Amino acid sequence: MVSGTCVIGLQWGDEAKGKLVDLLAPQFDLVVRYQGGANAGHTVVAGDQTYKLHHIPSGILHTQVQNFITPGVVINPSTMLDEIDGLANRGIHCEKNMRISERAHLVMPWHIAEDKIINSTAVRGESIGTTNRGIGPCYRDKVGRTHAIRMADLIQESRDERIGTVAAQKVELLTKMGATQEELDSISPERVISLAADWAERLKDMIGDTTEMLLAACEADKKILFEGAQGALLDIDHGTFPFVTSSNSSGVGVCAGAGVPPRWINHVLGVCKAYSTRVGGGPFPTELDDATGEKIRTLGNEFGTTTGRPRRCGWFDAVALKYTARLSGVTRLALMMMDVLAHFDELKVCVAYELDGKRLDTFPAHADQLRRCKPIYETIPGWNQPVDDVRQVSDFPSGALDYVKRIEELVGIPVGVLSVGPDRAQTIFTEAANALELKN
Numbered sequence: 001m002v003s004g005t006c007v008i009g010l011q012w013g014d015e016a017k018g019k020l021v022d023l024l025a026p027q028f029d030l031v032v033r034y035q036g037g038a039n040a041g042h043t044v045v046a047g048d049q050t051y052k053l054h055h056i057p058s059g060i061l062h063t064q065v066q067n068f069i070t071p072g073v074v075i076n077p078s079t080m081l082d083e084i085d086g087l088a089n090r091g092i093h094c095e096k097n098m099r100i101s102e103r104a105h106l107v108m109p110w111h112i113a114e115d116k117i118i119n120s121t122a123v124r125g126e127s128i129g130t131t132n133r134g135i136g137p138c139y140r141d142k143v144g145r146t147h148a149i150r151m152a153d154l155i156q157e158s159r160d161e162r163i164g165t166v167a168a169q170k171v172e173l174l175t176k177m178g179a180t181q182e183e184l185d186s187i188s189p190e191r192v193i194s195l196a197a198d199w200a201e202r203l204k205d206m207i208g209d210t211t212e213m214l215l216a217a218c219e220a221d222k223k224i225l226f227e228g229a230q231g232a233l234l235d236i237d238h239g240t241f242p243f244v245t246s247s248n249s250s251g252v253g254v255c256a257g258a259g260v261p262p263r264w265i266n267h268v269l270g271v272c273k274a275y276s277t278r279v280g281g282g283p284f285p286t287e288l289d290d291a292t293g294e295k296i297r298t299l300g301n302e303f304g305t306t307t308g309r310p311r312r313c314g315w316f317d318a319v320a321l322k323y324t325a326r327l328s329g330v331t332r333l334a335l336m337m338m339d340v341l342a343h344f345d346e347l348k349v350c351v352a353y354e355l356d357g358k359r360l361d362t363f364p365a366h367a368d369q370l371r372r373c374k375p376i377y378e379t380i381p382g383w384n385q386p387v388d389d390v391r392q393v394s395d396f397p398s399g400a401l402d403y404v405k406r407i408e409e410l411v412g413i414p415v416g417v418l419s420v421g422p423d424r425a426q427t428i429f430t431e432a433a434n435a436l437e438l439k440n
């Protein structure tokens, strides 16, 4: 029986995927994080507790669920250990139900120093505005191979020699790149060799061959939930390049990152906000640089989980959504933050673009073209009534349901989940969610 379900962000990240994964996790045997790294910030609210997770799969709060971090993820061991310690202080012990792939690459201190230096460089007149978590430099070393360090290297006898050699070369490189003395001290071979010994000691029991374990789980008909990080518009191959992250964050990235062939995946839940947000640089056709944008930012508390940066806000972009939903093989949509749109007299949805005087119904490949795209809006009456207390579809004001219906029509995919707030209880499953074969 095929039993893989993916939760994929369809915009520029921050679509509240963590909340959904946490909610769905008890219905699965395994939760798998398969790309990205500490650039992700998944917020999970359980009762009066809020958990901010960066590497650790959002299924960790459920002790019966096995959580895997697979080869496509890049791991900063110091940050991950901080996360593990933070959870342990609140009674959640990752050693019991989390496994980390020996094939996963490590974000080393020099990657962070490199990210900070390169991030100040403008590309096409604008900085990418990375999270400064060393993600791009780590993936670059992975593809380059010569300077990469993997989890498996941490537990080999050759560890100190390998890390010492790479560190010495990185000191030379970063000196040429203009690193500060403090940055150079932070990557000295002695310091990093000592750090790595500590990481190895603390993580060794969790490191294993997740590829083999996952394949065995698929073959044993286990139910697996794949947790995407970032969003499809940030996908390195299919997003708004070069203003993207360095991994395949759309649905097409699941198989490569996890080490699972397509035959084991049968459902894809595409997650989007009822409006749009973006952090960092890059084109954003429906961006609202005005009081309406500010109102969305305030009502939605749109500030980055990882960096605290204010997020850019704008109306829902159905052209972009249709593109990423098709690219990711989405079978049902989850429309989040409906509560934020509950305070407007009228709402707008972008139904097409105007590019150089012509109507465009598809998403352009080039950032310069996207930057020139002007949104063609359809205006929809707002319902202007709070929905935070809504617990079933029939409780929604009819205006809210009209908005949902229009999005379904424009994107061409039914909405299976509606969210009206951060709490688990503020999640409504529609009839269309039955197709996802969830238990509730």
Ligand code: IMP
Pocket (backbone or CB within 6 Å): 012, 013, 014, 039, 040, 041, 128, 129, 130, 131, 132, 133, 134, 135, 136, 229, 230, 234, 243, 244, 245, 246, 279, 280, 281
């Ligand atoms: P990087 O992934 O840190 O290299 O950042 C590249 C781009 O992706 C920047 O615009 C970041 O703001 C954005 N980005 C990376 N991770 C996330 C995320 O989890 N949510 C939203 N944006 C992200």
